Amino acid sequence: MDFLPFLLVQCLNALSQAALLFFLGVGLTLIFGIMRIVNFAHGTFYMLGAFLGYSAAHLSGSFWFALIAGPIIAGGVGAAFEIGLLRPLYRRGDSAFLMVTFGLTLVLGDITRLLWGVDPLQISLPNALGAIVFLFDEPFPTYRLFLAAAGIIVAVAIWQFLERTRLGLLIRATSQNAEMVHALGVNVNLVRSGIFGIGCGLAALGGVLAAPMVTASLGMAGNAIIDAFVIVIIGGMGSFLGSLLAAVLVAFVQVFGTYYFPDFALAAMYLLMLLVLMIRPGGLLGKEI
Amino acid sequence: MLRIENLNTHYGPSHILQGVDLQIPAGKIYAVLGRNGVGKTTTVRSIMGLVRPSSGRILLDGHDIAGWAPHRIARAGVAYVPEGRLIFPDLTVLENIRVGERHPARIWTMGRLLELFPSLRERSSNRGWQLSGGEQQMLAIARALVSDPRAVLLDEPSQGLAPLVVRELAEVIKRLCAEGVTILLIEQNMKLAEAVADELHIMVKGRIVYRAPPAVFRADEEAIRGRYLTV
Numbered sequence: 001m002d003f004l005p006f007l008l009v010q011c012l013n014a015l016s017q018a019a020l021l022f023f024l025g026v027g028l029t030l031i032f033g034i035m036r037i038v039n040f041a042h043g044t045f046y047m048l049g050a051f052l053g054y055s056a057a058h059l060s061g062s063f064w065f066a067l068i069a070g071p072i073i074a075g076g077v078g079a080a081f082e083i084g085l086l087r088p089l090y091r092r093g094d095s096a097f098l099m100v101t102f103g104l105t106l107v108l109g110d111i112t113r114l115l116w117g118v119d120p121l122q123i124s125l126p127n128a129l130g131a132i133v134f135l136f137d138e139p140f141p142t143y144r145l146f147l148a149a150a151g152i153i154v155a156v157a158i159w160q161f162l163e164r165t166r167l168g169l170l171i172r173a174t175s176q177n178a179e180m181v182h183a184l185g186v187n188v189n190l191v192r193s194g195i196f197g198i199g200c201g202l203a204a205l206g207g208v209l210a211a212p213m214v215t216a217s218l219g220m221a222g223n224a225i226i227d228a229f230v231i232v233i234i235g236g237m238g239s240f241l242g243s244l245l246a247a248v249l250v251a252f253v254q255v256f257g258t259y260y261f262p263d264f265a266l267a268a269m270y271l272l273m274l275l276v277l278m279i280r281p282g283g284l285l286g287k288e289i
Numbered sequence: 290m291l292r293i294e295n296l297n298t299h300y301g302p303s304h305i306l307q308g309v310d311l312q313i314p315a316g317k318i319y320a321v322l323g324r325n326g327v328g329k330t331t332t333v334r335s336i337m338g339l340v341r342p343s344s345g346r347i348l349l350d351g352h353d354i355a356g357w358a359p360h361r362i363a364r365a366g367v368a369y370v371p372e373g374r375l376i377f378p379d380l381t382v383l384e385n386i387r388v389g390e391r392h393p394a395r396i397w398t399m400g401r402l403l404e405l406f407p408s409l410r411e412r413s414s415n416r417g418w419q420l421s422g423g424e425q426q427m428l429a430i431a432r433a434l435v436s437d438p439r440a441v442l443l444d445e446p447s448q449g450l451a452p453l454v455v456r457e458l459a460e461v462i463k464r465l466c467a468e469g470v471t472i473l474l475i476e477q478n479m480k481l482a483e484a485v486a487d488e489l490h491i492m493v494k495g496r497i498v499y500r501a502p503p504a505v506f507r508a509d510e511e512a513i514r515g516r517y518l519t520v
Contacts, residue, residue, distance in 0.1 A: 166387075169380075173388045176377045183337055183371070184389040185363030185436055 005136035010255055012135075016144040018251035019151025023206030024224055025231025025243040026158065027199030033175035033238030034195045037086070040101040042203050043225025044108045049074050049204025050216035051112055054121045063126050063212075070208040071201040077108075078200025079193045086196070087189060105221065113218060120215035123208075130212075147209060154205070155244055162240060171195055175238055203228070230269055234276045236286020245284055290315035290471050291336075291367075291440050296345035296355075298328075298335045305331045306342070307495035311473075313440075318462065318472040320482035323492035324518060329475045330372055332492070333442045336473070337369045338362045349440070364391070368438035372445045372475075374429040378418035382409050382428055385417055389432040396468070397434040405461065406431055423454035430461060440471040447478040459484045479518070483507065491517045 028042045049070045057066035081104060089096045124130070131142045162168040174181045174191050182188040207220065214220070231250060235242025250269050257268035264271075276284060291313045298306040305328045313319045323329050335342045338359040347355040354362050363369070368389075376385050386399065403410040406427040412420060420428060426446055433441055443462070447455045455478065462485045466472060476482040482489055483503045491499040491513065499517060506513065 169384055169387060173377050173380060173384075176379055177375055179339060179359075180371065180375045180377070181388060182359040183339060183363060183369045184432065185360050185391050186388070187358075187360045 005138065009135055009138060009140060010259065012140065012148060013144060014251045014255040015151065016147035017255060018248045019147045020206050020210050021227055021231055021251055022151055022155060022244055022247035023202050023209065024228040025235065025247055026240060027202035028228045029232045029235060029238055029243040030195055030240065031199040032232065034171060035192055037097040040098060040225065041104040041108065042228050043221040044105045045074050045078060045200040045203040046207040046224040047218065047221040048108060048112060049207025050211040050220055051116045052204065053208030053211050054123050054216045057123050063123065066123065067208055071205040074204030075197040075201025079197030082193045082196035109218060109221060118218065120217040122215050123211040125212050143212060150209060158240065167194065230273050233283055234273050236283025239283065239285040242283055242285035290350060291473065292348040294346040296335060296342050296347065298331055298340055298342045305495055306335060309495065309497055311490065311497060313471055313473060315471050316466065316469045317487045318466050318474055318485050319488050319490060320474040320476055320486035321490045321492055322476055322479060322482055322518060327492045328495040329492055330444055333444045333475055336442060337367065363436065366439035368433035368436055368441045370429045370433045370441065370443045370446060372448065374425045376417040376425050376428050379416055381416055382413045385428055386432050386435050390435045394435050394437055396437045402431045402434060422449050426450060426458065438470065441465065442473050444475045445477060447476060447481050455481055493517055
């Protein structure tokens with residue numbers, strides 16, 4: 001295979017990987033930006049998305065339905081959790097949030113185990129997505145192209161939502177000064193619940209999209225939360241564009257690292273994080289903390 | 290219109306407001322003066338619901354709003370221009386105003402605000418952090434007005450502004466008053482307070498200890514200054 005086609009195929013691979021990382025990281029960073037809390041349960045919502053997606057696809061027979069239902073249900077669970085358990089804690093310190101969101105990972109993990117069992121579950125793809133296309137005479141999974149496209153579409157949609165809608169404006173304002181937004185007559189509690197639900201829903205969307213490739217399993221949560229933290233730290237906590245940039249960077253490092261330095265592939269992501277933190281302690285687009 | 294009765298507020302164990310009484314008739318400007326740390330800002334924050342008063346009443350047209358959440362108080366018609374302006378640094382001028390625009394303004398429309406503050410019109414797509422102190426202050430006022438408030442709480446608006454800008458600010462405050470907005474003005478700048486207020490109040494240790502119209506105040510200014518205001 002010539003170099004140029006190889007490069008292109010690897011870039012597409014990296015973009016599809018970036019899409020999954022972006023879905024994970026963007027929700028976490030938006031939640032942090034608004035609430036200044038680290039949502040430990042974020043990876044668990046990713047996992048929950050995969051299982052919900054499995055059931056939705058199984059019951060309805062449609063992967064497309066799963067793609068919509070999974071994130072909405074997971075987002076609803078996230079919003080309900082925020083209203084019921086986080087809201088009473090806003091006057092308390094950060095450690096309370098860590099405890100409660102960590103507790104949620106345990107509870108949701110066990111609920112998932114009870115409902116779906118311990119065996120990994122496979123979501124089957126519609127024929128159009130499960131096919132193989134040939135790029136430069138090399139086979140390439142259509143689904144990876146679909147992932148890359150989904151990532152781009154969702155990134156543009158979130159960006160437009162933040163820039164053009166009233167709720168987007170309030171989210172940006174709240175991340176800069178929540179008390180002032182409250183004093184301007186906006187019910188900040190609703191903004192918080194909304195962003196928590198949206199963030200969890202985005203993680204779940206990543207989960208549904210990842211499930212056909214990696215199967216839905218209980219182990220997803222732990223890996224996902226680490227990836228999500230890395231994305232948020234590299235991109236800068238609270239920065240939407242930062243999470244996008246970080247997802248692309250990490251995906252490229254992972255894909256090309258696996259190819260050229262297979263022995264160090266796992267470390268590559270952390271080396272990148274180390275490098276970024278040495279140069280910009282607040283992350284690429286983050287403010288100094 | 291805005292009537293505060295025996296308001297007490299604590300921060301932890303410290304008793305900041307110790308029975309504040311203040312009664313502002315509709316359409317008037319009342320100023321509260323006092324040294325640093327006597328409770329002026331706490332008074333405003335208590336009215337706005339940003340700190341919860343421990344006792345006392347805050348009556349807005351007869352309704353007790355003490356202890357309400359800030360967004361409900363804002364929706365009842367009280368607008369807040371905080372100390373230090375606290376505009377949103379990464380939002381543009383227009384976006385800053387839109388945050389306060391919960392429904393389309395009837396009195397203080399965007400067009401009118403930009404006419405009242407020409408400098409904001411020129412900088413409408415600049416970000417908050419790019420503005421000068423005076424422009425930030427005008428923006429903070431515009432952001433408060435766009436909700437068509439009945440009362441505006443102004444906390445040290447002249448802080449850090451050049452004398453010329455303070456004069457401009459005084460004109461704006463008088464203009465609001467002429468439009469029927471009730472104003473509570475917290476100030477260290479006595480000149481500004483004297484220039485615009487219908488009545489001056491002096492706060493010492495969480496209480497209003499003196500009140501008089503500017504003319505009376507001016508007559509025994511030296512004595513009052515020495516007694517209550519100079520450090």
